[in-house]
Amino acid sequence: MSVRHLAGILALLLLAAGAAPVMAEPNDGTVSGQVVDKTAGGGSTAGATVTLVSFGRKEQAPLGQRTAQTDADGRYSFTDLDRDPNIVYLTLARFQNVNYPTDQPFQLQDQAAAQADVAVYETTSADDAIQLENLNLLVVGASQGTLQCMEMGALLNKGDRTFVTANPQDQALARAIKFALPKGAMSVQMQTGFSDQDVIGAIGGVQVTSPVLPGRHQFAMSFDLPYNGSSVDVSMQIPYPAAAYSVYLPDTGVKLEGTPLASAGATQLGGQSYQLYSASNVAKSTIVAGQLSGLGANGSFGPGQLAIISLGVVLFVLGGGVLLFGNRLRPGLRGNGESATDLEQERLELVVRLAALDERFSAGEVSQAQYDAERARGKQRLRELTLARKQATPVIV
Incomplete structure (x- = not known):
């Protein structure tokens, strides 16, 4: 099982962990817990594999x-664990x-033992419990006949079973989680909420083969929409019931x-003025018609500004809070070479590490010279990763 995807989750949470280190006896820590099936009428969790991952605050890795x-009762334990205040632990269970x-991740420096129960669920391939709490289409700008857009919102699994994709390897029969996009959308990339590696093409949009646990799941994806002249069709068929659907247009x-x-x-939004269009209580499979007009050959923003604007706008539209990148883990998906998803994961982890470096510098934990050198190396690598990411194969709807 690869643990690299955990870095983005843990590093974002660790940025807020500012408690001063305390001395502790090493290697006498214990973590125990129970894997509990939360599905009504669920069965035994005996024999489930539990993985304990240790993560370094200083190393950010x-x-x-x-x-x-x-x-037989679904219980597990780990003993002889290091209680170094630099180490943060996370447990995860693999079930079905x-x-x-x-x-939440946890540490052992203040106590020798920690309890970490894990809730798991039975699986289903039926999407009856899937809804959209909100869905938002944001037009960031236009450049040279291409509209730069973001689609974001919150997906709800209101059942007590984890949704899993039937036939995930067969694009035509996958029956995965659907995300509608305007006809002709291209260069689709999942920015947060689900793994971009799990995005596959579909009629009228894309599908995501990631498991969807019960509860609320924020997501955001970017895409380009080519157009000719001064207008473009942004109509979409909403795949699930949506409590609210909104479109944001540059003013x-x-x-x-x-x-x-x-x-x-x-x-x-993000310091920019937008015109808002909205609809409430949109029924499943409703076709929301939309025709944009008044577009020019050159939009209000260039394509290079999309990433800069997106983060602030995504946080605003989704209601703020920490967005977790790639937080649905799937083993055995990484090959020997560096895929587009590998590069994107490294880019996100590097952004987190740069933020952590700023925190350490502000706290006086690193010198000015060390800060400047590490930040320069990080920024150079970030530029390389951003350039490599642009060369990824696009998904065309």
Whole structure:
């Protein structure tokens, strides 16, 4: 099982862990817990594999892992663990081919033992419990006949079973989680919420083969939409019931005509003014018609500004908070070469490490010379990764 995907989750959470280190006896720590099936009428969790991953705060990287099997009651334990205040632990259980992490990482420097129960669920391939709490289409800008867009929102699994894709290897029969996109959308990339490696093409949009646990799942994806002249069709068929659907347009004279969307006036996102169009209680499979007009050959933003604007806007539209990148883990997907997803994961981890470096410098933990050198190396690598990411093979709808 690869632990590299855990780095993004843990590093983001560790940025807020500012407690001062305390002395502790090493190698006498214990972690125990129970894997509990939360599905109504669920069965035994005996024999489930539990993995304990150790993560270094200073290194901002995984340090190692251990595995154990649950007993007849679903219980597990790990002993002789290091209580170094630099080390943070996370446990995850694999049940019916899905990984389930504990709610929060934990440390052992203040106590010798920790309890870490893990909730797991039975699986289903039926999507009856899938809904959209909100769905948002953001038009960031246009450049040389291409619209740069973001689609973001919150997907709800309101059942007590984890949704898994039937036939995930067969694109035509996958029956995965659907995300609608306007016809002709290309260069689709999942930015947060689900792994970009799990995105496959589908009629009217894309599908994501990642497991979807019960609960709320924020997501954001970017895509380009080519157009000719001064207008483009942004109609979409909404795949699941949606409590709210909104479209944000730059306040530069671009207009939207369609149903059932209605104008809701101007709003501010990321320091920019947008016109908002919205609809409520959109039924499953509703076709939301939309025609943008007033586009020019050159938009209000160039393509290079998409990533800069996106983070602030995504946080605003999704309601703030920490966004977790690649937090649905799947083993055995990484090959020997560096795929586009590998590069993107490294890029995100590097962004987190740079943020952690800023925190350490502000706290006086690193010198000015060390800070400047490490930041320069990080920024150079970030430029290389960003360039390599642009060369990834696009998904065309």
